[in-house]
Amino acid sequence: MTGYIIVLLLASFLCLYRIALGPTPADRTVSIDILGTIIVGFCAFMSIITGRGYYLNIAIAWALISFVGTIALAKFLEGRGFDE
Amino acid sequence: MSNIIAEILLIIGVAFDLLGAIGLIRLPDVYNRLQAATKCVTLGTCFILFGACFHFGITAGGIKALICAAFILLTSPTGAHALARGSHKAGIKLWEGSVVDKYHEDTNM
Numbered sequence: 001m002t003g004y005i006i007v008l009l010l011a012s013f014l015c016l017y018r019i020a021l022g023p024t025p026a027d028r029t030v031s032i033d034i035l036g037t038i039i040v041g042f043c044a045f046m047s048i049i050t051g052r053g054y055y056l057n058i059a060i061a062w063a064l065i066s067f068v069g070t071i072a073l074a075k076f077l078e079g080r081g082f083d084e
Numbered sequence: 085m086s087n088i089i090a091e092i093l094l095i096i097g098v099a100f101d102l103l104g105a106i107g108l109i110r111l112p113d114v115y116n117r118l119q120a121a122t123k124c125v126t127l128g129t130c131f132i133l134f135g136a137c138f139h140f141g142i143t144a145g146g147i148k149a150l151i152c153a154a155f156i157l158l159t160s161p162t163g164a165h166a167l168a169r170g171s172h173k174a175g176i177k178l179w180e181g182s183v184v185d186k187y188h189e190d191t192n193m
Contacts, residue, residue, distance in 0.1 A: 004098050011105035018108050018117075026114045026171035033163055034108060034121045038101055040156060041129040044136040044149060048094075053145035056136070060152045063159065070163035077170035 001049055008042050029073045036066030086138050093135035100128030113179035114171050122164040129156055 015035040022028045040059045047055035104124030111117045133153040140146035172187055 004094060007098050007102050011101050014105035014109050024114060024171075024176055026167070026174065026176050027117065029171075030114060030118050030121065030167055031108060033167065034104065034125050037125045037129050037156065037160060038105070040152065041097065041101060041132040044129075044132050044152070045094075047145065047149075048136055048139050053140070053143075053148065056145055056148040056152060059133075060148065060155065063152060063155050067159040067163055071166055074163070074166035074170035077167075078173045 001045075004045060005042075005049075008038060008045065011038055012042075026077060029070070029077065032073070033066065033070045036062065036070070040066075086141065090135045090138035093131050093138060097128045097131030097133075097135060100124050100131065104128060113182070114176055115168060115178065115182075118164055118168055122160060126156060126160040129153075 012035060015031050015038065018031040019028050019035075022031060040063050043055045043059035043062060047053060047059075101124070104121045107120030107124060108117050111120055130153045133149045133156070136149040137146040137153070140149065178185060
C-alpha cells in the first residue's frame with residue numbers, strides 16, 4: 001500500500017512541476033484540474049488504508065469544489081480573451 | 085476473491101494516474117496536455133474508486149465510492165471541454181506541428 005501512495009505523490013509532484021513551469025495560464029489551469037482529480041483518488045486510498053469511510057465524503061466534496069473551480073477558471077480565461 | 089479484484093483495480097488505477105501526469109509533463113501544447121491528462125487521470129481515478137467499492141463491499145463506503153466515481157465521470161469531461169474552449173478563445177496558439185484547427189474554421193467563416 002505504501003508504494004501506491006508514493007506513486008500518487010510522484011504524480012502530484014509532476015502536476016506541481018507543471019504549475020510552476022507552465023508557460024501560459026491555461027497550462028496552470030489544466031494542471032490544477034488534474035491535481036484535484038488525483039487528490040480524489042488519494043482520498044479513496046486513505047479510506048482503504050485507515051478503514052474509515054468518512055474520507056470518501058471528503059472525496060465527494062473535493063470533486064464538487066474542484067469542478068466548480070475549474071469552470072470558474074475557464075470562464076476567467078475566456079473573459080480575459082475578450083478584453084485584450 | 086474480492087480482495088484480489090480490488091488489488092488489480094488499484095494497480096491499474098495508480099498506473100493510469102502516473103501515465104497521465106507524465107503526459108502532462110512531456111507533451112508540447114495546452115490541448116495535447118489537456119486530452120492526455122484528462123482521459124488518463126479520469127480513468128485512473130475511477131478505477132481507484134471501483135477498487136475501493138470492491139474493498140468495502142455493499143456498505144455505506146462502497147456506495148459512496150460508486151457515487152463519487154459517477155460524479156467524476158460526469159464532471160471531468162465537462163471541465164476539460166470548458167477549459168479547451170476558454171483557452172482557444174483566450175488566443176493561445178496551437179503547437180506548430182498541429183495540422184488542423186476545425187474550431188477556428190467554424191468560428192471564422
